[in-house]
Amino acid sequence: MRPVMVLNARKCIGCRACVAACSVENGVMFAAAQPAQRGWPVDVHLRTWVSWREKEGRESEDLARQFTPALCQHCEDAPCVNVCPTGASFHSEEGVVLVDKEKCIGCSYCIVACPYGMRYRPEPAKDRRARNEPLVREAQQGAAYGGVMFAPAVSNEWAATPDAVDKCTFCYHRNTGEGLWQPACVEVCPTEARLFGDLDDPNDPVAEKVRTGKARPARADQGTKGRVYYEV
Amino acid sequence: MEGIVFNRVWGMPIAVEMTLLSVASFAAVWAFYFWSKGAPRAALAGGLVATLLPIGSLGILALDLLKPFSGFLVFPVVNPSVNLGSWMVWGGLAIGGFIAASASFTFLLRAALSDRPVKAGLIRGAGLVAATLGVFLAVYPGQLMAAERGIAFWHSAAVPIIALLMGAVGGTAVYALFQRPVGTWLSAATVSLIVVYLLHLSSSGTGPRVAAVSAAVTTQHWGFVAGTVLALTATILGLVTRRQSPRWIGPVAGVAAMAAVFTLRLALLEAGAWEVATPLY
Numbered sequence: 001m002r003p004v005m006v007l008n009a010r011k012c013i014g015c016r017a018c019v020a021a022c023s024v025e026n027g028v029m030f031a032a033a034q035p036a037q038r039g040w041p042v043d044v045h046l047r048t049w050v051s052w053r054e055k056e057g058r059e060s061e062d063l064a065r066q067f068t069p070a071l072c073q074h075c076e077d078a079p080c081v082n083v084c085p086t087g088a089s090f091h092s093e094e095g096v097v098l099v100d101k102e103k104c105i106g107c108s109y110c111i112v113a114c115p116y117g118m119r120y121r122p123e124p125a126k127d128r129r130a131r132n133e134p135l136v137r138e139a140q141q142g143a144a145y146g147g148v149m150f151a152p153a154v155s156n157e158w159a160a161t162p163d164a165v166d167k168c169t170f171c172y173h174r175n176t177g178e179g180l181w182q183p184a185c186v187e188v189c190p191t192e193a194r195l196f197g198d199l200d201d202p203n204d205p206v207a208e209k210v211r212t213g214k215a216r217p218a219r220a221d222q223g224t225k226g227r228v229y230y231e232v
Numbered sequence: 233m234e235g236i237v238f239n240r241v242w243g244m245p246i247a248v249e250m251t252l253l254s255v256a257s258f259a260a261v262w263a264f265y266f267w268s269k270g271a272p273r274a275a276l277a278g279g280l281v282a283t284l285l286p287i288g289s290l291g292i293l294a295l296d297l298l299k300p301f302s303g304f305l306v307f308p309v310v311n312p313s314v315n316l317g318s319w320m321v322w323g324g325l326a327i328g329g330f331i332a333a334s335a336s337f338t339f340l341l342r343a344a345l346s347d348r349p350v351k352a353g354l355i356r357g358a359g360l361v362a363a364t365l366g367v368f369l370a371v372y373p374g375q376l377m378a379a380e381r382g383i384a385f386w387h388s389a390a391v392p393i394i395a396l397l398m399g400a401v402g403g404t405a406v407y408a409l410f411q412r413p414v415g416t417w418l419s420a421a422t423v424s425l426i427v428v429y430l431l432h433l434s435s436s437g438t439g440p441r442v443a444a445v446s447a448a449v450t451t452q453h454w455g456f457v458a459g460t461v462l463a464l465t466a467t468i469l470g471l472v473t474r475r476q477s478p479r480w481i482g483p484v485a486g487v488a489a490m491a492a493v494f495t496l497r498l499a500l501l502e503a504g505a506w507e508v509a510t511p512l513y
Contacts, residue, residue, distance in 0.1 A: 038234070040237055040506075040508045042237055042241075042506065042508070043237050043240070053234070070508070079380065079381045079382065081315075082315075082317060082318070083315075083318050083319070083320070083379065083380055084315055084318060085305075085306045085314065085315055085318040085320035085321045085324070086305040086306060086311055086313070086314060086315065087311070087313035087314055087315050103305060103311070103313070104298070104299070105297050105298065105299045105302045105303055105305055105306070106297045106298020106299050107297055107303075107320060108241045108242065109318070109320055109376075109380065111241050111382075112239065112241055112242060112377075112380050112382050112383060112386075112504075113380035113381060113382045114382050114506075115381050115382045115506065115508075116506075116508055117237050117382070117506045117508035118508075121241055121298070122298070124298060162298070163298045163299050164298060164299070165298070222381070
């Protein structure tokens with residue numbers, strides 16, 4: 001099995017349900033009151049993000065805003081895996097790039113090496129402070145943390161921890177070994193702007209988009225053979 | 233500058249850590265040189281610097297890690313799954329060996345100066361190992377930066393050369409501080425550093441868009457401006473350092489040179505950027 005994700009920016013409406021689902025699923029601290037227009041996992045400190053910009057000089061029937069979902073590309077030739085000194089970053093047998101939280105020392109070399117800016121360094125002090133509080137509901141309390149915090153509903157082996165570099169895992173904890181699973185972001189996307197498939201399955205419609213060239217890598221020039229494609 | 237994200241991951245602590253390593257690296261080279269020229273007290277001072285600064289450097293690095301006490305996982309003896317393809321592993325091993333060699337050199341030299349019987353071959357061996365690892369450790373921070381592919385401004389063959397010259401400047405500055413006759417070498421090293429640094433900025437300016445942006449940002453960074461002024465000051469003072477010169481010139485040149493290494497490195501780190509745009513749209 002070779003999991004692949006296909007993103008369709010034209011279908012994305014920027015609701016960021018994917019971001020919220022990912023945060024809850026994987027225990028990523030998420031300040032909902034700080035929505036950045038632009039940003040990438042490396043600077044918004046989330047596993048996935050949707051940035052947007054106004055379209056200019058387009059025909060009126062075109063969308064007014066264009067959204068760009070971003071997450072780890074799960075590269076086959078992953079620069080992050082190549083530079084990790086402790087072997088904490090590795091490929092699963094399906095080719096998903098994961099971080100062994102025990103082995104990660106937090107040197108951040110992988111963050112620097114990622115050409116896509118898809119890894120981030122947690123802020124341990126801020127994170128611990130937030131985790132020691134119950135889910136912040138009152139606006140006044142929430143403001144002290146910069147917004148409403150989402151704590152993890154259920155922890156998992158690959159969930160975010162404050163003492164290790166974090167990134168998307170394609171929700172690898174949902175892999176039961178019995179066929180393809182669905183990442184949380186894909187599951188909640190209301191417009192099917194995120195699709196998940198198996199490149200090894202000849203009948204998989206998502207993989208077909210890749211095989212026919214309807215979906216392309218974000219930065220083919222990097223030559224890292226990522227497993228996240230953008231539909232054009 | 234849409235799609236360009238500046239490095240905020242490796243900042244001030246890493247600049248300090250790398251600078252300490254730079255200063256220590258060529259201090260060991262000079263220490264070995266002075267020992268071979270029959271100046272054991274000067275060599276002892278350099279050996280001490282080459283022992284203590286890397287320890288301080290490791291301390292700062294550990295504090296910057298997300299797991300401060302797990303840094304030992306870069307050593308193959310402790311962690312069988314260590315990635316030998318990562319420069320950080322070789323850097324960790326080299327720093328460990330460098331501290332051991334510099335400490336041995338210093339200890340043996342101290343014993344010899346106290347009229348204890350110490351074989352010269354042992355001192356020579358320890359000094360030679362420290363000096364060799366010192367040259368490697370001068371290059372290492374630059375190689376670490378150049379080997380990754382995320383930040384185009386760093387992914388350049390010029391960066392390890394800049395690091396090597398920073399080591400030469402830093403280590404020579406130690407002996408300028410100690411008022412040893414290294415003025416000409418200090419001037420040569422600082423002026424070479426400025427020239428290669430400027431060449432790197434120039435070539436980056438014609439490279440990928442993100443590297444050009446980084447180069448432009450560097451020229452406006454306070455660290456670059458201050459570093460260039462300090463390096464030029466060290467160059468001039470190094471040239472006028474003579475036996476008859478006032479005694480303050482050497483130490484001032486040394487401090488200026490070390491400060492230049494730090495600020496120029498900080499500018500290099502903070503101006504590094506990723507281009508994370510998805511040009512499909």
